[in-house]
Amino acid sequence: MTELRMRDALREALREEMIRDSRIFLLGEDIGAYGGSYAVTKGLLEEFGEERVKDTPIAESGIVGVGIGAAMAGLRPMVELMTINFSFLALEQIVNSAAKLHYMSNGQIRVPLVIRMASGGGSPLAATHSHSLEGLYAHFPGLNVVCPSNAADAKGLLKRAFRDENTTIFIEHTAIYGVKGEVPDDPDFVVEFGKANILRAGSDVTIVGYSGSVHQALRAATLLEQDGIEAEVIDLRTLRPLDMGTVIASVKKTNRAVIVEDDWKFGGFGGELSAQIMEQAFDWLDAPVARVSGKDVPMPYNRNLEFAALPSEEDVVEAVLAMM
């Protein structure tokens, strides 16, 4: 085990996988000479050379298209889109090619592509550069959607993504790049997709989060402990595939569920979770499922307003108390 920041754990995953599999190469804006906008790819150009670490023009649709083509041809590309906000420009490639080619070709074509993107608000980068779109990508069948909350999972899940035959949307929350955690050194360490992680056991309420919102959930659980409320905190880790089994088993135990996400509540992924809990555990609920989400506005630039628009641990505590 080594204590690493999440960005360093991601770099370790890239290094180890590039050493393991020579088909892997990296493609993206500022990932080479600059070392990546969030310093994830720092040093990789020097270590692996221009053949395997390629700086690209600012042309997201083109970059992803190249990645898809390379994957179809047998390579294992990783495309870094700098931030999730720029992925809108590549949506056609992602949704209509990466997610569909395997199906449209009756299984003749596979697209083993990893698309990394930084996500989330709090920086402050205003309305166009602060999106949380995990739920948007989870909407499309044909994609893996991965969103780690800590350094060890970031490494294990990214390594796992390179070993998949389908496209993985790998989403990294900008607020936790610098958060340190113990990370296994074993080059064979991977975290399986579709296995949620119970970060804290509790009997009174289940708090479900993913990516950055796991941290609000954990802090809320600590606050609730002072009220004698034992919260169980579940980190989904991947939204596609989704581990509802762990969530449902927990809700059947606690009889209450609160979902925490940075995304907007309206049409967000929390609504999907809430519906599935209702469908699968209605007769175990003591209260309606609650969602603690981002406010229904474009992200404000003003720092105070931005924090007001994002869900906080106090909001989670409030939601839990309201259902007790």
Place this chain on the structure above:
Amino acid sequence: MATEVTMPQMGADMTEGTLVKWLKAVGDQVDRGEVIAEIETDKATVELEAFESGVLKKLVVQEGETVPVGQVIALLGAADEQVDAEPERQPPAETPARRGHGDASASARQNAATTTAQREQAPPAAPETEQMHVNITPGQAGGSPDGMPGDEGRVRVSPVARRIAMDAGLDLSRLKGTGPDGRILRKDVEAAISGKLPVTEPQPAARPAAEPARATVPATGAQPLSRMRQAIARRMSQSKQTAPHYYLTLDIDMTAAMAFRGQLNASASEEQRVSVNDLIVKACALALERHPKFNAEFSDAGLTMHEEINIDIGIALDEGLIAPAILGCKGKTLGQIARESKDLVARAKSGALRAEEYSAGTFTITNLGAYGVETLIGIINPPQAAILGVGSVMPRPAAREGQVVVRDLMKVALSADHRVTDGAEGARFIKEIQGLLENPVSLAL
């Protein structure tokens, strides 16, 4: 630090009590165990003992007031202590202050901060005091909590609570919810199933608007129910709705027992006299030791076998019925049982029972022999597992060795909870009682 004295919960179905009389005044020194007040419940007037020593600093509830279980009624403190704070006239909060969802309002963060502040102050009732009782908050107002039209009479129940209640055959309309807006939660249903609170007073059924012309029957209008009548209605309904009863009856030949009792009483003083019922209590105490499942309590969690054998005896009163217990029957002699039952009847009629006497019973005997009744089939006294109904001892013809002879026969009926025992076990238990009473010398041991 001041100590709160709260309205105690005396008996599983008590939700409120009336302070009849203060026996101590402000400034009086009170010792632990000393009687400080008389409390009237829906069953009896009982004495309230101090759980701690101290000086009575404040009487929060005045004589004649009726308050919910758990509400602070007085404060005890050290002699030199100032008790300034006006204690909350609320039952102590079970959970911190509740709030609605923050939602998209711009002041949500501010609200959350307020909540945090409130949370830090919890519990709201006099933070400098400590609780003497484990209190059960009587929940929020039932009926129409948020005053929405058309909400009248709707029982709010969580899905999990509804499922468990349905499985247990529990009537949700009589439960009091402790959740938001009075919602009945899983814990409320589980508490009710295990025989604990919260259960509301039964609401008088709303009369359907289009009721057929009953007015042809002359009536004086509904009489309000006494508290005791309400308690009997509630408990008997609960028993019949939750405990599946089975019944076993047989004749007990009391000829030898009557002769035995005659001998005992021939030289006895009034106080020492043994009644037929005392013989039955003694026989049941012995039989219960050998058949402990009839001295048990059922809940979804399992069967609780009681260590003590506390036999309730049904006593008819002018205003209803009460069944206080002869405590600790295990090992009590017939003479002790006779003395205690006389004392118990006298105190039941004068309303001077102690709390545990009508809440700690583990088995009940109901005897209408004195009224000339032949057979009495009783309703189990919840949360007990069985009740023995006893009829009159009557000279009746009986077949003995091919001859019809006249014997003193007594019909008894065992009503038992089928969740706890089966018929064959019941048969062995009632035969044991029969054997003991037909060979009464064993009762003298």
